[in-house]
Amino acid sequence: MINKNQPIGIFDSGIGGLTVAKAVIDALPDEDIIYFGDTARVPYGIKSEETVRAYALEITKFLLNKGVKMILIACNTVSASAKEEIIEAAGDIPVLDVITAGTRTAVGIPEHKNIGVIGTLGTVNSRAYVESIHAFDSTINVEQQACPMLVPLAEEGWIDNEVAIQTLHHYLDHFDDTGIQTLILGCTHYPLFKETIPHILKDKKVKIVDSAESIARSAKLKLTELDLLNTKGGKFHCYVSDRPQRFHELAERFLGKGLTTVDVVSLDK
Numbered sequence: 001m002i003n004k005n006q007p008i009g010i011f012d013s014g015i016g017g018l019t020v021a022k023a024v025i026d027a028l029p030d031e032d033i034i035y036f037g038d039t040a041r042v043p044y045g046i047k048s049e050e051t052v053r054a055y056a057l058e059i060t061k062f063l064l065n066k067g068v069k070m071i072l073i074a075c076n077t078v079s080a081s082a083k084e085e086i087i088e089a090a091g092d093i094p095v096l097d098v099i100t101a102g103t104r105t106a107v108g109i110p111e112h113k114n115i116g117v118i119g120t121l122g123t124v125n126s127r128a129y130v131e132s133i134h135a136f137d138s139t140i141n142v143e144q145q146a147c148p149m150l151v152p153l154a155e156e157g158w159i160d161n162e163v164a165i166q167t168l169h170h171y172l173d174h175f176d177d178t179g180i181q182t183l184i185l186g187c188t189h190y191p192l193f194k195e196t197i198p199h200i201l202k203d204k205k206v207k208i209v210d211s212a213e214s215i216a217r218s219a220k221l222k223l224t225e226l227d228l229l230n231t232k233g234g235k236f237h238c239y240v241s242d243r244p245q246r247f248h249e250l251a252e253r254f255l256g257k258g259l260t261t262v263d264v265v266s267l268d269k
Helices: 018-027 049-065 076-090 098-107 121-126 128-136 150-156 162-175 211-225 244-255
Strands: 008-012 033-037 070-073 095-097 114-119 141-146 182-185 207-210 236-240 262-264
Touching: 008 018, 008 049, 018 033, 018 211, 018 244, 033 049, 049 070, 049 076, 070 076, 070 211, 076 095, 076 098, 076 121, 076 128, 095 098, 095 211, 098 128, 098 182, 098 207, 098 211, 114 121, 114 128, 114 162, 121 128, 121 141, 128 141, 141 162, 150 162, 150 244, 182 211, 207 211, 236 244, 244 262
Parallel strands: 008 033, 008 070, 033 236, 070 095, 114 141, 114 182, 182 207, 236 262
Antiparallel strands: none
16 A cells, blocks of 8 residues: 655666756655666666666666655656566556656647757667657657767766857757757756756747656656655655765766765665
């Protein structure tokens, strides 16, 4: 039996999913959150779908053993490759993912029939956002652009300096004559560039869709619907599979505040 005092589980292949955690904390400040970053096996984008599914199911089992009441997939690669398997493994526990959440926000904007998507090479090549958007509305035109250098720039904290601006131009100039009305940030690192991107885009009216904020809103709606909103929590517990020091250093950049502790766990034991 699920109860409202149980924590929300959030997981990613590494640190990027902390932008999702931050959005959930902002939207649901009274919820307890357990975050897992698979830092020992990041990145997922270069691995086979079978391997990603195996990793994702190990993490799902870990979160279920921690007694979570909801699981948020804060990884675009896992969302594209393993969502259905996670839903099956979770049973009665609701599962939400960043691709579906971001898509729902983008297609819900009236009269926006040209949508842009930026993401990692793996996410773009999977066409997961294209398929998700067309599942809602097959008449929407989707323009994609892979932006592989944005992840290391985000982790260095280079989000608005000259290098970042030139890199963003290199990628986003692709959209200049495409007529996009909405741009989905299809990687959990990309919200760090959310304030800079509008200055780079040729059309200043383009609506930016942050999948982290989208999944946080979806989580709040789902918990409200299920009468599972917590009013007494607010704790944040973070687990990683390796390199806690580096994770700790980067966490403040992604969360907007520091972490007190980061626990290391091995999922294969």
